[in-house]
Amino acid sequence: PAPNTPLAAALFAECFRAAGIPPGVVNFVTGGVEVGQALVRHPQVDKVSFTGSTQVGKQIMASAAEHLAKVTLELGGHAPVIICDDADLDKAIPYTLRRSFSHAGQICHSINHILVHKAIAEEYIERFVAAARRLRVGDGLQVPDADLGPMATPEVLQKVEEHVRDALEKGATLLLGGHRLTEPPYDRGLFYAPTVLTGITPEMRIAREETFGPVAPITVVRDDEEALALANSTAYGLVAYLFTRSLDRAFRLAERLEAGTVGVNNCATVQLNAPYGGWKQSGLGVELGPEGIREYLRLKHVAIELDR
Secondary structure, eight states: OOTTSOHHHHHHHHHHHHTTOOTTTSOOOOOOHHHHHHHHHOTTOOEEEEESOHHHHHHHHHHHGGGTOEEEEEOOOOEEEEEOTTOOHHHHHHHHHHHHHGGGGOSTTOEEEEEEEHHHHHHHHHHHHHHHHTOOBOOTTTOTTOSBOOOSSHHHHHHHHHHHHHHHHTTOEEEEOOSEEOSTTSTTSOEEOOEEEEOOOTTSGGGTSOOOSSEEEEEEESSHHHHHHHHTOSSEESEEEEEOSOHHHHHHHHHHSOSSEEEESOSOOOOTTSOBOOEETTEESOBSHHHHHHTTOOOOOOOOOOOO
16 A cells, blocks of 8 residues: 555455455555565566556556566546536536545546636636535544545645646636645644636646646636647546536547546546546556456467367
8 A cells, every 4th residue: 555545455454354355365565665666576476556656657567567567557647527518517516526626636536627618617617616615624533524634645735735836826816725724623734725726727737737636727618629629638548527418519528538437427437347547648457347357367378179
């Protein structure tokens, strides 16, 4: 597991023991880069599956290549969502709010860029900001119904602050948040206020890098073509979302979005029965579904000739 957040993985490993899986079948090993590299480079390791940053994923792929171990990589993302002019906002707003701010934005398929059609932009933005203003930030151990918790590390918090500062310096408009929460009861944690920005332009870091924090950047677009161009403009292609009432439009946009998974009128795209994998710099191979199981199998062809 990630050295900074090992406890959930430790509990998961304990579930295997409690379920009666024999000792040695599932092994839980903690550690940092040294331990990880030792496992990846070991010649008896035939398959490596990694979830994390693109930078580390490339390092793991290079190490695994030393003995040609097969790799599955689920890496960074920059998930866009297209809000078409015929979208059902009663559905789009709660979905996009949740996917922008759940886990304080610290999940790989968090929405990183909201692309809303100009015909409905004013209503969408007004309602989205109003809903975001009602979100509750807190320590989940003390506030069980909190909507957002803290940042995982000081480095993650620093990146969020840098992205917001860079966007504002380059002309973005702050509609909500934009600051760290430091007053009690937040003074002992790494809490950042739910943040909404508009006026996002391509030269801003937030438009091309994964923020991994509770920030919702919004761009108003003229039409589907502009939305697609912006959605496909980053180096990532893990997940994308779109909202429209038109099935024809949904198929056309979904086909042209450069992402391994596309959610249409929903943001619940990680499903056990369906493949989940990234395009471009978002990964290699897939997880979940029968396709994910095949990533752990080897194909063998046996040609037999028998004397008659």
